[in-house]
Amino acid sequence: MPHHLNMSWRFVLAQLVLILLCGDSRTLSAASPPNVLLILADDMGFSDLGCYGGEIATPNLDALAAQGLRYTQFYNTARCWPTRASILSGYYAQQVGRDALPHAGNRGTRPSWARLLPDLLRPLGYRSYHSGKWHIDGNPLGTGFDHSYRYEDYDRNFTPKAHFLDDKQLPTKTLDDNYYSTTAIADYAISFLQGHQQHHPDQPFFEYLAFVVPHFPLQAPAEDIALYRTRYGQGWDALRNERWAAVQEKLLIPGELSPLEPEIGPPYDFPNAIANLGQGEVNRELSWNSLSPAQQRFQVRKMAIHAAMVDRMDREIGRVIAQLHEMGALENTLILFLSDNGASAEIMVRGDGHDPQALAGSANSFLCLGPGWSRASNTPFRRHKTWVHEGGIATPLVVHWPAGIKSHGELRHTPGHLIDLAPTIVELAGGVWPERFQGLTVPPTPGRNLANSFASDQTIERDCLWWLHEGNRALRMGDWKLVAAKGEPWELYNLAIDRPENNNLAAEKPEKVQLLQSQWNEMTNEFENSFRRKK
Template sequence: MKSTSVIASVFVTVIAFGPVAVAASPPSDSPPNIVIILADDMGFSDLGCYGGEIKTPNLDSLANQGLRFTQFYNTARCWPTRGALLSGYYAQQIHRDALPGLGGGGQGVRQSWAKLLPDYLQPAGYRSYHSGKWHIDGKVLDAGFDRSLDMRNQGSFFTSKGNSIDDVPVKAPTDEEGYYATIATADHAISCLQEHAENHADKPFFHYVAFIAPHFPLHALPEDIAKYQDAYRDGWDAMRATRFARQKELGITTTTLSPLERDLGPPYAFPDAMQKLGPDEVNRPLPWNELNESQQQFQATKMAIHAAMVDRMDQEIGRIIDQLKSMNAFDNTLILFASDNGASAEIMVRHGGHDPSAAPGSAATYLCLGPGFSSACNTPHRRHKTWVHEGGISTPLIAHWPRGIQSANELRHTPAHVIDIVPTVLEIVGIEKHTHLGGEEIPDLPGKSLTPAFATDQTIRRDSLWWLHDGNRAIRVGDWKLVAAEGDPWELYDLTSDRAEQDNLAPRMPEKVKQLEQVWQQQTDSFIQLAKQTLADQPKRRRAAAKSSNK
């Protein structure tokens, strides 16, 4: 088997950049360090700099000194976003999400040509580190990372059970008092950076920090929950209105505020979970005044825990920033922050179950945000994680790089997508991706470099942006978006004024629907054709699902 470095050397070409020397005070022509920070199930409006009331001073500071993208997209689900983010391909191109007639999902295995970002960067002298959630196929170090904390979060933020260090499973200690996953993620990231400064200061680095917060179960430290204990007593209706007003002030949105879809609940039904959680759980975003006092208290407490998780994540990001500053790397580090999907309407009880007598947010509880406050977290957009309406796929993107981005506290309105991250990094570093590997043609990356938008607020030209997940499908061409939930007819929206997706133009513009549907189908057909070439290489379970879906 070829080593990772040999494979990488035939895969990319280093074009040109200055001497690879990151000393105490790096020279101006040194290649930048890259830090990508990903949240899990965080809503579009959760950060203070995107209109939220949650205390996120560290991320707000990065935004105030850098850029905020207002139309940045993910894939609506965790593992497809992670595969797309680090490979530069749509997840369906690399077997990391399902295609019609081919089955698939999170068990798919990437093709040999579908390398991840570290393999691109290694020939340019970079060392790569991973801290947090993985949820990509294969082992982490085999993907080109030099160190890794693979955090599985098996039903609790208060245990290291299931974690691996450098792909070696760790044995969780009997007493883990004081352990909290978000802090542990930052601890590992800081350890990697400290070790890099001590032993590899002559090399640039890439660090992928993937927090699990604020994904369910809603677990947070008591002192963090206390900050928000009474913050959400007025309910999700009031929270949405307040956040929306703030977003308008900030220039984050020009749309209307989407009304709550009171009949739309979680994407998957778990009736047993509703029994375990009791009568205070509500699986519909009903008007707040229709809930009784006990239900209101329960729901407000869940949102307080969600806020505490985001707050703590920001605190830990602050520690990582401090480490970058202490090693004189902050100014020449491109920091990108995003979320893997919108806030989640899911309600379930997994793993160790739920003890209703335990303090909410503690290890013995298993709570999920649910559709009411998920709608508020996704303000002003419609729907949630797994849907490809704007609420499911819209994420903040903060870009901060003092040495490379001269603008500060500015908005960028170009539509963009996680598939754009790899092309952006390759252009910044000065790497050209090869078109062939072992005599085989490698598909072009579908994304675009965002570097022009780093300089000015301009639209990055592209043919389209495409989505498919769990039968939910969409295509965006310019400012036109065609979208449909699984089993529903196409809806058509003009996103210049209607990102809330309220004025369905499909009945009035059938020709535009037909035109965009053809674009979506052509893209889908091309992905199917590509995936079929290596379908036989997929795990037996995946192939069996594909065969079943063809019946």
């Protein structure tokens, strides 16, 4: 069977399975606190999923979206570790010492009042499990998780040297072990869920499933790569146009597709890596037709691997969903899927190095997606991971909860942020956000309860959303966004009509720039003063 037909049948079967498992949930309501499955991808672009306009086969996530909700204006922090801190703490990463402030310290240890979500859920009767990437200070068992498979080797997907079960290091894997990170991370999640069903069937659970794909190195099983071997020969210009048409149809994103920015390359310079990777590598957002045939062939292979990694992640998510059904837990499990930042323009060689003679995508190769394909993955937005333009901070958010969400396949356009996840989960679990801990005052979370938008696309009331990462800064107030790359002047966009950030209105509306800049400064100063008081 041709692989595109195989993918179509996978989608149909996944939807049928979810319909059969969930039944008609339009009249259901949650009778007890929900289980929670929070799934995080790593460096996945906004439009990589099929249900967000992509061509990659993601039938399991597409089926969750068809039976649940898709958020079109949900945000992360533009980088892996601050995102993880925000998800599990309910605060901006800078508030809990996990990202830098201009004049008050860099990434470090959270203050003692800043507990992670499992610690907040434990008094409410929950047991918590973690599988995958960690990238937070401390360790999982010390922050409230009951079991953890922690994957700390971000340079190898087939032969990890640093991975831990319940905070105890496991032996290094070899190629003879037939190991692949995505499958192993799902295996442990399934094992923890099975153990929960066996030993704690009357308690709710929180499962934090954090994949390490499609982050570089681009590595995937050869049979998965083969599915996409010829898919991307048309190049990233054509792919961006194709995805933009699908994004407009499926997500109703306002504006026009943003043009390539040929001056934009990787956020960090690794000239030796470029030399090692050979003449096929391209480190700028150039038009596809300007590339040589050798460059085009090299780039086509890279995108095929990226697609294979996303495809495999979706398959493994399907296995975890099947486990929830087997446990009878799917109906009252709140499933949240998102990405830690936008796709990455980085190009580097780490780990065991890159063998130019090795099969692309194998354990002996070390490839990165790079600016051209990253820009396509982030369609229709500008910039990449680490920047706080929309391409760096916009993430899909798929929400599925048959017992608690009556709507099927609907969009939610209200802006949301990672800081909303922890307070949402705590409130749904029947708790309230703490005001004190061990004699210390706990600041109010800046997050809001997303559950208020589950029933309808209502506005989540808040003053603004704030970003700062490595000198890149932004603030969103209503539909207005002020944004600047490091060392560059402020830009102003009306996202209600120009979500891809094409029409900079800063010169036309200096009073709006001043208002938003003052708010950004005020919040930054507040975080810095708070940080100094805790020192």
